[in-house]
Amino acid sequence: xTDHLDPPTSxxxxxxxxxxxxxxxxxxxxRADVCVVGGGITGCSAALELAERGYSVVLxxxxxxxxxxxxxxxxxxxxxxxxxxxxxxxxxxxxxARDIWAxxxxxxxxxxxxxxxxxxxxxxxxxxxxxxxxxxxxxxLAEHRERMARDYDYHDLEMLEGDALRERVVTDAYPAxxxxxxxxxxxxxxxTLGLARAAGEAGVxxxxxxxxxxxxxxxxxxxxxxxxxxxxxxxxxxxxxYQSGLVPALSGRVMKAANYMIATAPLSExxxxxxxxxxxxxxxxNFVLDYYRLSGDRRLIYGGEVSYDGxxxxxxxxxxxxxxxxLFPVLAGIPIEYRWGGDVAITLxxxxxxxxxxxxxxxxxxxxxxxxxxxGLAGRLMAEAIxxxxxxxxxxxxxxxxxxxxxxxxxxxxxxxxxxxxxxxxRL
Numbered sequence: 001x002t003d004h005l006d007p008p009t010s011x012x013x014x015x016x017x018x019x020x021x022x023x024x025x026x027x028x029x030x031r032a033d034v035c036v037v038g039g040g041i042t043g044c045s046a047a048l049e050l051a052e053r054g055y056s057v058v059l060x061x062x063x064x065x066x067x068x069x070x071x072x073x074x075x076x077x078x079x080x081x082x083x084x085x086x087x088x089x090x091x092x093x094x095x096x097a098r099d100i101w102a103x104x105x106x107x108x109x110x111x112x113x114x115x116x117x118x119x120x121x122x123x124x125x126x127x128x129x130x131x132x133x134x135x136x137x138x139x140x141l142a143e144h145r146e147r148m149a150r151d152y153d154y155h156d157l158e159m160l161e162g163d164a165l166r167e168r169v170v171t172d173a174y175p176a177x178x179x180x181x182x183x184x185x186x187x188x189x190x191x192t193l194g195l196a197r198a199a200g201e202a203g204v205x206x207x208x209x210x211x212x213x214x215x216x217x218x219x220x221x222x223x224x225x226x227x228x229x230x231x232x233x234x235x236x237x238x239x240x241x242y243q244s245g246l247v248p249a250l251s252g253r254v255m256k257a258a259n260y261m262i263a264t265a266p267l268s269e270x271x272x273x274x275x276x277x278x279x280x281x282x283x284x285x286n287f288v289l290d291y292y293r294l295s296g297d298r299r300l301i302y303g304g305e306v307s308y309d310g311x312x313x314x315x316x317x318x319x320x321x322x323x324x325x326x327l328f329p330v331l332a333g334i335p336i337e338y339r340w341g342g343d344v345a346i347t348l349x350x351x352x353x354x355x356x357x358x359x360x361x362x363x364x365x366x367x368x369x370x371x372x373x374x375x376g377l378a379g380r381l382m383a384e385a386i387x388x389x390x391x392x393x394x395x396x397x398x399x400x401x402x403x404x405x406x407x408x409x410x411x412x413x414x415x416x417x418x419x420x421x422x423x424x425x426x427r428l
Contacts, residue, residue: 010072010189010340011263011299017121018193020065021200023208026228030205032058034386035223035230037212037246038238039063040070041188041372042364044195045379046236051202053387058230059204060223062211065196068242071189072261072342073372074291074303076281077111078128078183079104082368083350084144085152091349091400094151099395101152107377108182114376115186120194123296127280128183129160131174137285138176145178156182169282170274171327177282185281185293188372195376212246217358234386237363238379240371241345247363252403253353254345254366260312261303262320263295263338264331272298274330290323300324300331312341344369348404354378354396362386362393366401 034050036043039061047059061067081088081104088097115124132138141159148154160168161176168179200206207225215235216222223230237247241256267275272294276282281293290304302324305316313319317339324331347353347366352374354364362385364378378396385393 009338010261011295011301011338012071012187012189014338015187015295015297016189016193017187018190018197020193020196020206023061023065023196023206026058026060026207026210026225026230028228030058030228030230032056032205032230032232034058034234034236035060035221035232036204036236036238037215037223038068038240038242039065039192039196039206039208040068040238040240041192041195041375042070042238042240042378043236044192044199045376046238046382047204047379048195048199048202049380049383050236050386051199051204053383055386057199057204058232059196059199059206060210060212060225060230061206061208062242064208065206066189066192068240069342069344069371070192070375072340073188073259073344074261074281074283074301075185075188075191075293075372076128076183076283076291077108077124077186077373078180078370079108079373080370081351081374082346082370085148087349087351088399091351092398096395096398098152101154103377103381103392103395104374105182107373110376110380111186111191111373114195114198115191118194118198120191122187122191122194124184124186125279125281126181126184127168127278128180128185129168129177129280129282130180131169131177131282131284133174133284133286135175141176141178141285156180168278168280169276170330173327174284179280183281186372187296215247215361217361219360221360233360235361236379236382236386237361237365238375240365240367241343243365247357247361249357250363250365253401254347255308255404256343257346257369258307258312258341258343259303259369260305260316260320260341261301261339262324262336263302264300264324265335265337267294267298267300267331267334269298271330271334275300275328299337300328300334344371348402351399351401352378352396353399353401354381354393356397364396
């Protein structure tokens with residue numbers, strides 16, 4: 001994970017409340033049933049599920065547990081995917097799309113169950129607003145609500161306008177929003193560390209600061225770090241945006257996108273009541289969206305902007321500060337105490353990419369900004385597949401994916417060009 005803004009420490013790192021236990025680097029030769037690569041939600045979830053099924057598991061993380069997007073995100077726990085369900089319907093048909101939608105709802109329930117079961121102190125709260133920025137969005141949100149009720153039997157979306165909306169978010173910026181009581185938000189790093197702690201208590205050997213340098217495919221496979229090797233019958237890849245050419249077969253299937261976040265100083269109760277009175281999370285309906293929520297100590301955690309070329313956008317700090325000022329004039333003079341950034345992985349169609357390499361390497365990646373709940377489910381589904389129950393994993397793996405066009409040299413410029421088009425469309 002690259003620290004894109006100065007100072008680099010995120011508020012999440014500054015408010016860690018979970019000790020995951022021993023995570024010393026891998027040393028020497030180790031034998032296990034499964035080697036999990038990646039210490040984010042995907043990897044920690046898979047490791048926990050596998051250990052609870054009786055498998056011996058070694059988890060390798062290049063940095064610290066939760067170092068990537070799992071520990072830096074907006075922390076929103078939402079059903080669905082990073083793309084509209086219409087994309088899934090077009091590819092797989094209505095019935096398969098309904099199955100995937102049901103699984104995405106299970107992902108939300110699974111998150112809540114794990115927080116309770118493992119007593120993870122991550123400030124889980126319920127309530128989410130998907131906000132229209134312009135009249136076109138209002139029509140689209142209304143159509144989405146109708147379609148989800150009709151085609152997916154989902155009735156948890158309430159259209160709010162006027163005073164009803166201002167009771168949830170105190171700003172004149174949005175003409176309407178869909179409120180979703182069964183979605184919510186949490187402290188993503190403490191949640192990830194809580195999963196790691198639970199996995200360690202279940203018997204998983206956790207090894208941070210152990211970047212994988214090579215995977216030798218075979219039965220068994222061998223996963224090498226600079227100071228050790230894990231020989232395993234199965235490998236689970238939960239590297240997402242940090243695969244970095246480790247598995248050439250996956251190159252080009254996802255692209256890195258850097259997002260940026262800020263955290264204000266803590267607000268008073270009165271100030272918080274003039275921002276998000278019911279402690280909902282919110283995302284707007286733009287393609288390059290902004291999103292925010294209140295933290296457990298009442299900071300406004302605000303995210304937005306995007307970069308595909310690894311460089312911080314010019315003027316980003318001033319733009320983000322100005323957005324908060326326009327949305328919530330009541331926060332004038334409240335200092336910004338933390339600024340940070342991090343990379344997520346997106347796919348070409350914005351649907352997650354699940355699959356197998358050979359008979360014994362499983363991967364899940366490309367959540368496209370929608371992975372806080374879904375990554376936890378991905379870990380469970382890969383564990384099920386390794387245990388011989390692959391139907392639910394295969395429901396996602398059936399989704400077709402193409403590599404980003406342009407090859408290694410032109411992929412990023414083409415993606416930047418496409419995103420520029422959508423940014424312009426957001427302004428119309």
